[in-house]
Amino acid sequence: MTSKSSLSGVNIVLAVTGSIAAYKSADLVRRLQDVGADIRVVMTNAACEFITPLTMQTLSGHPVALDLLDIVQESTMGHITLARWADWVLIAPASADSIARLAQGRTDDLLTALCSASESPLAIAPAMNNKMWTNPATQDNLQTLRNRGVQVLGPARGEQACGEQGEGRLLEPLDIVNELAILAVPKRLQGKHVVITAGPTHEPIDPVRYIGNRSSGKMGFAVAKAAAEAGAKVTLVSGPVHLTTPTGVTRVNVETAQQMHDEVMRNVAECTIFIACAAVADYQPESIESCKIKKDRNDTLQLNLVPTTDILSAVASYGVKPFVVGFAAETDNVVEYAQAKLERKKLDMIAANHVGEGVGFAVDDNALHVFWQNSSQTLPLAPKSQLARDLMTLIIEQYNAKNSIKNS
Numbered sequence: 542m543t544s545k546s547s548l549s550g551v552n553i554v555l556a557v558t559g560s561i562a563a564y565k566s567a568d569l570v571r572r573l574q575d576v577g578a579d580i581r582v583v584m585t586n587a588a589c590e591f592i593t594p595l596t597m598q599t600l601s602g603h604p605v606a607l608d609l610l611d612i613v614q615e616s617t618m619g620h621i622t623l624a625r626w627a628d629w630v631l632i633a634p635a636s637a638d639s640i641a642r643l644a645q646g647r648t649d650d651l652l653t654a655l656c657s658a659s660e661s662p663l664a665i666a667p668a669m670n671n672k673m674w675t676n677p678a679t680q681d682n683l684q685t686l687r688n689r690g691v692q693v694l695g696p697a698r699g700e701q702a703c704g705e706q707g708e709g710r711l712l713e714p715l716d717i718v719n720e721l722a723i724l725a726v727p728k729r730l731q732g733k734h735v736v737i738t739a740g741p742t743h744e745p746i747d748p749v750r751y752i753g754n755r756s757s758g759k760m761g762f763a764v765a766k767a768a769a770e771a772g773a774k775v776t777l778v779s780g781p782v783h784l785t786t787p788t789g790v791t792r793v794n795v796e797t798a799q800q801m802h803d804e805v806m807r808n809v810a811e812c813t814i815f816i817a818c819a820a821v822a823d824y825q826p827e828s829i830e831s832c833k834i835k836k837d838r839n840d841t842l843q844l845n846l847v848p849t850t851d852i853l854s855a856v857a858s859y860g861v862k863p864f865v866v867g868f869a870a871e872t873d874n875v876v877e878y879a880q881a882k883l884e885r886k887k888l889d890m891i892a893a894n895h896v897g898e899g900v901g902f903a904v905d906d907n908a909l910h911v912f913w914q915n916s917s918q919t920l921p922l923a924p925k926s927q928l929a930r931d932l933m934t935l936i937i938e939q940y941n942a943k944n945s946i947k948n949s
């Protein structure tokens with residue numbers, strides 16, 4: 542399964558304003574076309590001083606709209622037609638002046654008139670000198686636009702055309718495409734609460750030692766990000782990891798399997814989908830020493846271990862249970878063991894991965910075999926971010942299928 546970009550088949554009006562970064566918008570047209578978007582270009586007068594309309598027309602394959610009072614285009618109400626055609630309006634680069642004009646609600650050129658007439662979502666990728674970027678007037682204007690629901694992509698930090706260093710560079714075209722693709726993901730989990738566990742657990746032996754494992758949390762955090770992108774309210778119950786919380790995700794930090802269990806069960810009653818990606822310790826020391834255990838070279842050390850509570854099974858046997866997705870980390874017999882866990886733990890779905898030296902744990906790429914009742918799908922090796930989105934697509938499909946059967 543290779544997932545289609547959320548921008549495939551999407552109509553995008555790309556508006557170019559007056560900035561030296563306008564040359565990057567030529568490449569942006571190509572990158573947007575690569576993911577299947579259809580592009581019409583609008584240019585302000587100032588933009589035409591930096592890059593020619595002929596370049597943009599040749600790349601986009603369509604006439605470039607330049608003037609609000611164009612006698613030919615406006616014979617068919619060109620700016621209204623474009624506003625209706627657009628699924629998204631993207632201004633890249635967006636100059637400080639164009640941001641100010643939009644914030645004021647002006648409609649005296651083609652770009653501002655088009656934005657005013659459009660009900661489609663608007664994203665802007667600012668590009669300007671770093672002092673202009675930090676200028677309070679610019680920041681106020683941006684806040685006004687954000688309050689109206691405008692999405693601001695970037696800017697990036699680095700060397701600027703004026704020779705200064707700082708924030709205000711246009712994001713690279715590929716980064717703009719990736720950020721827009723995330724914004725364009727259909728919000729199929731709007732109003733749903735997804736609870737996800739991630740990372741390892743640490744089971745204390747004494748005040749300085751614990752039993753742990755190699756989980757980095759990358760897979761679980763990527764799943765949390767994908768669920769948030771799909772519009773869900775996301776609670777991420779995380780073991781000890783060194784990762785940044787994805788935007789729009791509520792994170793609760795825990796250490797032990799028992800703490801993870803308690804936090805999950807606190808949320809289970811209002812949870813729509815539960816995804817257990819954490820590598821939870823199966824055993825914990827029977828008792829925790831209050832002082833550091835001293836080394837005695839002449840003796841062996843024996844630890845008594847007792848099973849931890851199985852969080853996944855606890856959720857799967859909860860009264861009104863959510864849609865329950867488990868993971869299975871296996872070094873061998875991946876398929877058989879995963880299918881057995883699906884049955885034994887009464888899960889709706891299980892995502893199995895092969896783990897071992899440099900595979901599954903900690904690395905950036907992974908592959909999954911996903912099983913549910915009577916069917917399965919393989920998600921081949923890919924970055925965990927992409928894999929998580931593909932897994933989320935499968936989960937949403939199976940969640941909807943189960944609910945439509947329940948409601949029929």
Ligand code: PMT
Nearest residue numbers: 756757758759760817820821851852853868869870902903
């Ligand atoms: O974190 P990364 O470095 O990115 O690595 C990702 C991963 C390999 C950890 C992840 O993809 C993964 O496989 N997670 C599940 C690891 C695991 O514990 O698998 P298991 O086969 O031992 O457990 C089966 C399922 O039961 C899992 O969903 C687990 O979360 C759950 N479980 C296990 C024990 C327990 N006490 N409670 C549980 O809920």
